[in-house]
Amino acid sequence: MPNAATHRFGAAITLAVAAAHEDQKSGAQTSHPLVAACVGAALGTLPDVLEPALHPNHRDFFHSLACAGLIGLVFHRLYRWEAKTEGEALTRFLLLAAGGAFLTHLAMDAFTSKGLPLVGRV
């Protein structure tokens, strides 16, 4: 089971690479990869904050494939949304980074022996 530091590191690297890729696509050179890495490091353990790993079967809805699907759907719509103001662009960026950190956490947990439940504990 990945520990908190592994989750934070994994989310930071994933988000930094994704933000750098976006910069490369747009031809811009921004501080977004650094900010995205910080958001990833800060929020990489959010699912475990919501459902603390107090016992081996702690994974419930916020660690489920259903939750990943819902966040992925919102993430996709947010990604396609074209912000019209700088405030909207900042909100979009931060929400994408937060969603990316959450999804990275679930992806890392999915590759453990416990995996992810479909909806949650039954």
Ligand SMILES: [Zn+2]
């Ligand atoms: Zn977890």
